[in-house]
Amino acid sequence: xxxxxxxxxxxxxxxxxxxxxxxxxxxxxxxxxxxxxxxxxxxxxxxxxxxxxxxxxxxxxxxxxxxxxxxxxxxxxxxxxxxxxxxxxxxxxxxxxxxxxxxxxxxxxxxxxxxxxxxxxxxxxxxxxxxxxxxxxxxxxxxxxxxxxxxxxxxxxxxxxxxxxxxxxxxxxxxxxxxxxxxxxxxxxxxxxxxxxxxxxxxxxxxxxxxxxxxxxxxxxxxxxxxxxxxxxxxxxxxxxxxxxxxxxxxxxxxxxxxxxxxxxxxxxxxxxxxxxxxxxxxxxxxxxxx
Amino acid sequence: xxxxxxxxxxxxxxxxxxxxxxxxxxxxxxxxxxxxxxxxxxxxxxxxxxxxxxxxxxxxxxxxxxxxxxxxxxxxxxxxxxxxxxxxxxxxxxxxxxxxxxxxxxxxxxxxxxxxxxxxxxxxxxxxxxxxxxxxxxxxxxxxxxxxxxxxxxxxxxxxxxxxxxxxxxxxxxxxxxxxxxxxxxxxxxxxxxxxxxxxxxxxxxxxxxxxxxxxxxxxxxxxxxxxxxxxxxxxxxxxxxxxxxxxxxxxxxxxxxxxxxxxxxxxxxxxxxxxxxxxxxxxxxxxxxx
Numbered sequence: 001x002x003x004x005x006x007x008x009x010x011x012x013x014x015x016x017x018x019x020x021x022x023x024x025x026x027x028x029x030x031x032x033x034x035x036x037x038x039x040x041x042x043x044x045x046x047x048x049x050x051x052x053x054x055x056x057x058x059x060x061x062x063x064x065x066x067x068x069x070x071x072x073x074x075x076x077x078x079x080x081x082x083x084x085x086x087x088x089x090x091x092x093x094x095x096x097x098x099x100x101x102x103x104x105x106x107x108x109x110x111x112x113x114x115x116x117x118x119x120x121x122x123x124x125x126x127x128x129x130x131x132x133x134x135x136x137x138x139x140x141x142x143x144x145x146x147x148x149x150x151x152x153x154x155x156x157x158x159x160x161x162x163x164x165x166x167x168x169x170x171x172x173x174x175x176x177x178x179x180x181x182x183x184x185x186x187x188x189x190x191x192x193x194x195x196x197x198x199x200x201x202x203x204x205x206x207x208x209x210x211x212x213x214x215x216x217x218x219x220x221x222x223x224x225x226x227x228x229x230x231x232x233x234x235x236x237x238x239x240x241x242x243x244x245x246x247x248x249x250x251x252x253x254x255x256x257x258x259x260x261x262x263x264x265x266x267x268x269x270x271x272x273x274x275x276x277x278x279x280x281x282x283x284x285x286x287x288x289x290x291x
Numbered sequence: 292x293x294x295x296x297x298x299x300x301x302x303x304x305x306x307x308x309x310x311x312x313x314x315x316x317x318x319x320x321x322x323x324x325x326x327x328x329x330x331x332x333x334x335x336x337x338x339x340x341x342x343x344x345x346x347x348x349x350x351x352x353x354x355x356x357x358x359x360x361x362x363x364x365x366x367x368x369x370x371x372x373x374x375x376x377x378x379x380x381x382x383x384x385x386x387x388x389x390x391x392x393x394x395x396x397x398x399x400x401x402x403x404x405x406x407x408x409x410x411x412x413x414x415x416x417x418x419x420x421x422x423x424x425x426x427x428x429x430x431x432x433x434x435x436x437x438x439x440x441x442x443x444x445x446x447x448x449x450x451x452x453x454x455x456x457x458x459x460x461x462x463x464x465x466x467x468x469x470x471x472x473x474x475x476x477x478x479x480x481x482x483x484x485x486x487x488x489x490x491x492x493x494x495x496x497x498x499x500x501x502x503x504x505x506x507x508x509x510x511x512x513x514x515x516x517x518x519x520x521x522x523x524x525x526x527x528x529x530x531x532x533x534x535x536x537x538x539x540x541x542x543x544x545x546x547x548x549x550x551x552x553x554x555x556x557x558x559x560x561x562x563x564x565x566x567x568x569x570x571x572x573x574x575x576x577x578x579x580x581x582x
Contacts, residue, residue: 152474153471153472153474154471155471155495155514155515155547155549156515156547180444180445180446180474180476180477181444183443183444183471183474185471185476186471189547204446204537207537222536222537223446223537224446224447224537224538224539228545234561234563235552235561235562235563237549237563241549245513245549246495246498246513246514246515246549246550247515247547247549248515248547248548248549248550248551248552248563248564249546249547250546250547250548250552250561250562250563251544251546251561252544252545252546252547253542253543253544253545254519254543254544254545255540255541255542255543256446256447256480256538256539256540256541256543257539257541258446258528258532258536258537258538258539259537259539260539261526261539261541270525270526270541270542271526271541272525272526272528272539272541273539
């Protein structure tokens with residue numbers, strides 16, 4: 001699905017994919033910032049634990065967000081498509097000031113929520129200005145084109161990533177999570193090679209990209225967000241490589257964003273944290289080679 | 292060490308780092324090409340199995356290269372520094388038409404060969420035109436700055452890679468091997484961030500970079516060579532990041548080279564295989580975003 005239209009004068013809420021495994025005990029800076037964006041003590045946060053098969057997931061997040069000062073936290077016990085028609089859930093989403101999708105399995109999430117009122121509400125509420133965060137599977141589902149699965153530890157190759165339609169909060173990125181920890185560069189590169197329009201975001205564990213209404217994301221957390229931009233690609237072997245054959249992809253751009261770095265998804269440019277000096281690109285590559 | 296000077300009118304031999312785990316049974320295309328470059332039936336190949344602790348390593352490679360038609364194959368049983376003064380070994384290297392360094396531990400290789408006549412001979416013979424190949428540890432050792440160790444599966448961070456002086460056949464690259472399979476992007480990025488002059492080569496298993504005298508490399512094998520070029524980097528946090536803290540590295544260039552691709556290490560440009568069409572870079576990144 002495409003993102004819901006944003007009304008004149010309104011601005012979309014933050015979209016916050018988290019790479020999984022985020023700190024839930026110590027600083028909890030990612031969750032803390034999400035709670036603040038949701039309104040803090042005035043927040044009404046709705047957790048969607050559908051990706052998880054663990055019964056306690058919803059309760060656990062209720063505890064975390066409450067501890068961080070959120071005024072009101074509920075979770076939607078959605079385990080099958082029929083649950084998505086529950087009018088009570090619909091009303092909770094209408095009144096939500098923040099929505100959080102837990103980890104688990106993103107295909108479970110897309111297969112249960114996809115095409116239901118709940119999915120539509122998430123998109124619309126985000127377009128109306130409320131933040132939507134998701135961790136692990138909950139991060140993958142956010143984009144229009146979702147990484148559904150695929151091998152880690154392998155070079156890019158056709159068929160090494162499986163895509164599925166996501167919930168569609170954004171269509172400018174494709175998201176992968178547990179990125180460094182599960183060695184998913186190959187599958188993100190494969191996804192990027194399918195259509196270079198998509199910016200690949202590889203999000204590490206305990207790391208989040210806070211994507212603002214201006215389509216500039218900022219990194220929060222202890223790991224990195226790896227941005228793959230294939231828009232300037234000079235060569236791809238994707239259309240004549242055999243399935244499983246390692247791909248050639250020339251002329252990619254790569255930004256490794258640590259905490260505080262920003263990336264403008266429209267201009268496709270990375271920025272250092274605000275208190276850092278930009279060192280400036282060097283004149284030509286050739287000059288460096290004579291060092 | 293720096294590469295040995297190339298005499299007027301001469302040209303350096305191929306430098307052939309291999310990512311480890313190369314096919315030694317079926318097509319053996321990497322070894323086959325090395326044997327051809329060494330002179331085929333007229334070849335006199337010298338194997339240096341020092342990185343390996345296995346007694347049979349030298350014999351095994353003798354068998355492989357002989358099966359591929361190499362006229363003459365010997366190995367130097369060097370297990371300690373004193374062996375490097377063996378005049379017989381010195382003579383074998385003087386007469387070699389190809390040198391091959393096996394896998395094992397690159398610090399064992401550098402600690403035993405470093406600063407000896409054997410290391411000097413390898414550099415000089417390469418400068419005189421003979422090909423030098425090395426797999427796994429034997430690949431790492433080839434550059435002036437060698438990746439000695441470091442963690443896989445982690446984002447780039449100061450201290451996450453350890454460097455040591457290599458044998459110095461080339462000083463334009465730093466080489467990592469078993470690259471995708473052992474998830475070594477983080478440590479290669481760390482190494483590149485130390486000094487962007489170095490081009491990072493991440494070589495997959497069963498894959499080799501044949502670096503010609505013109506400093507253009509060509510990829511042979513079933514995996515990819517990932518080229519990280521930090522020369523146009525716009526920001527690095529390396530000098531103020533805490534040890535272990537994930538680095539920010541903005542404005543990197545990335546080329547993923549499959550079989551037949553080439554990369555010009557002087558111009559820092561990747562090329563597709565000769566029979567492929569270059570698709571051409573698209574005008575601006577912004578245009579793509581409106582798709």
